[in-house]
Amino acid sequence: AFLLCASIGACDRSALATSDPDVSVADSLVASWVDQKLIPGAVLLVAKDGQVLHEAAYGLASVADGVPMTPSTVFDLASVTKVMANTLAMMVLSDRGEVLLDAPVSRYLTDFVGDGRELVKVRDLLTHRSGLPQWVPTYYHASDKDEAYAYIRSLSLMWPAGKERNYSDLGFMLLGLIAEKVSSQPLDEFVMRELYDPLGLESTAYRRVEVAGDKSMVSAEERVAVPPLADVVFARTSRGNPFERRMIHDLRFGYEIAGDADAWSEWRNWWLDGEVNDGNAFHAFGGVAGHAGLFSTARDLYVLLGLMLSRGEYEGNRLVSPETVANFLGPTGDRQALGWQLPVYAPQGSFGHTGFTGTFVLGVPDQGLALVLLTNRQNFDVDENTEYPDVGPLQRAVTKAVAGVSLPN
Structure with a gap:
């Protein structure tokens, strides 16, 4: 499935063609974060057993210039x-x-x-x-x-x-x-x-x-x-x-x-x-x-x-x-x-890593699952406490949606 959301708030929910309900939940989560302006933009890719189920872009690659995010960003x-x-x-x-x-x-x-x-x-x-x-x-x-x-x-x-x-x-x-x-x-x-x-x-x-x-x-x-x-x-x-x-x-x-x-x-x-x-x-x-x-x-x-x-x-x-x-x-x-890294919030045997700019990759061998979630969380600039948005909750929620695991307390 392929979905392109050309600007913040412009995600077309009807354009989502995936039949996997778990992936649909993940898509909605990312779109919601962009719609709420928690992050400027993102790209989400979900694949299982060598087949890409979902590849979607949301929001903006550059806020100041209004450049849309695309899957090839x-x-x-x-x-x-x-x-x-x-x-x-x-x-x-x-x-x-x-x-x-x-x-x-x-x-x-x-x-x-x-x-x-x-x-x-x-x-x-x-x-x-x-x-x-x-x-x-x-x-x-x-x-x-x-x-x-x-x-x-x-x-x-x-x-x-x-x-x-x-x-x-x-x-x-x-x-x-x-x-x-x-x-x-x-x-x-x-x-x-x-x-x-x-x-x-x-x-x-x-x-x-x-x-x-x-x-x-x-x-x-x-x-x-x-x-x-x-x-x-x-x-x-x-x-x-x-x-x-x-x-x-x-x-x-x-x-x-x-x-x-x-x-x-x-x-x-x-x-x-x-x-x-x-x-x-x-x-x-x-x-x-x-x-x-x-x-x-x-x-x-x-x-x-x-x-x-x-x-x-x-x-x-x-x-x-x-x-x-x-x-x-x-x-x-x-x-x-x-x-x-071996994330505690992912299924046993999973491996992945995060990046400070807002990037995240995860592999789940038992499910043949590959998950990539890339955000440009820094492009809204720092807040009054010199902090960037914490995308950890989004990464965990998307993992839960597509891998079917419970989040740690």
């Missing part, structure tokens, strides 16, 4: 990058024996040693048990990925390696660097050649940030996102990074950075359109990072979920062994697999 995936780029890269490399999950990180990043760092394993990065800080603004100390790595390497572990799970962007930054080191390719080129091209994906890519001149003197305005994905419509995200800025400047927000919060001032002040939202990915990693930076569509993400649901094979093209897929989806505790 390209989204900044934020942390969904962690699974749809970095984790998949690790699956390919481990499947080939080129990365050993139980090897220390120092096997690949040889100077990641001292003060307990030599105890951190690749597996620990994938399960968020490295002990690294959850988040820091590396761009206060770095203007490229080498400088960013040097800064991360200088940070003390906050927890013992391999023990407590603490979700960490920094761990996935290191995983991206490991993939590059082992493959001798930039991360964006590796995933394109080994995954996206073989699967025929035409709307999934990183967008590198090019810098002209002396990198130490360049301003945010001079950093420009470049092709691929040069002639597509993007779901616009936020005006700069007000939330991230508050993380640094408001100590009540729960983060504390080293040094003077006013020591860096290259904050973006324009609407981000096809330009990676994440500050670390943009300012320090040139748009290509293991934790954020990937752009894609609902249809392409469905193909990547299909690769997982088919145990490493998609339409006769085997990219990863079934054993590696099973290994990466196995629970490690705390609702965490290798890279993938």
Whole structure:
């Protein structure tokens, strides 16, 4: 079924052709959120057993310009990058024996040693048990990925390696660097050649940030996102990074950075359109990072979920062994697999991930179900508390509708 809602409040309920009542409920939920202006727009895709049951667009891709959302709108995936780029890269490399999950990180990043760092394993990065800080603004100390790595390497572990799970962007930054080191390719080129091209994906890519001149003197305005994905419509995200800025400047927000919060001032002040939202990915990693930076569509993400649901094979093209897929989806505790999250509100065996920009992917192997829900929740801008709309309840409700599970209390 295909439904296109060209503007906020303009969803044509009679245009829905799906005969699946559960999918109809999910469609109504998303449409209601858009109609109530809780979010600017969304794309919902539901597929079972390799057949797309529903693919619908709602609302606006850009509020200020009145650009309608369509099923082909390209989204900044934020942390969904962690699974749809970095984790998949690790699956390919481990499947080939080129990365050993139980090897220390120092096997690949040889100077990641001292003060307990030599105890951190690749597996620990994938399960968020490295002990690294959850988040820091590396761009206060770095203007490229080498400088960013040097800064991360200088940070003390906050927890013992391999023990407590603490979700960490920094761990996935290191995983991206490991993939590059082992493959001798930039991360964006590796995933394109080994995954996206073989699967025929035409709307999934990183967008590198090019810098002209002396990198130490360049301003945010001079950093420009470049092709691929040069002639597509993007779901616009936020005006700069007000939330991230508050993380640094408001100590009540729960983060504390080293040094003077006013020591860096290259904050973006324009609407981000096809330009990676994440500050670390943009300012320090040139748009290509293991934790954020990937752009894609609902249809392409469905193909990547299909690769997982088919145990490493998609339409006769085997990219990863079934054993590696099973290994990466196995629970490690705390609702965490290798890279993938195991949502408590989804059926047993489900795997997925969310992204800060409002993105969500879910696979349910026992039902052959692939669910993609992409929103541009940031495009209404922050509220008076510097917050964006919480789309977690929508993600859970849609999951309940299509997968038939009860929500946790």
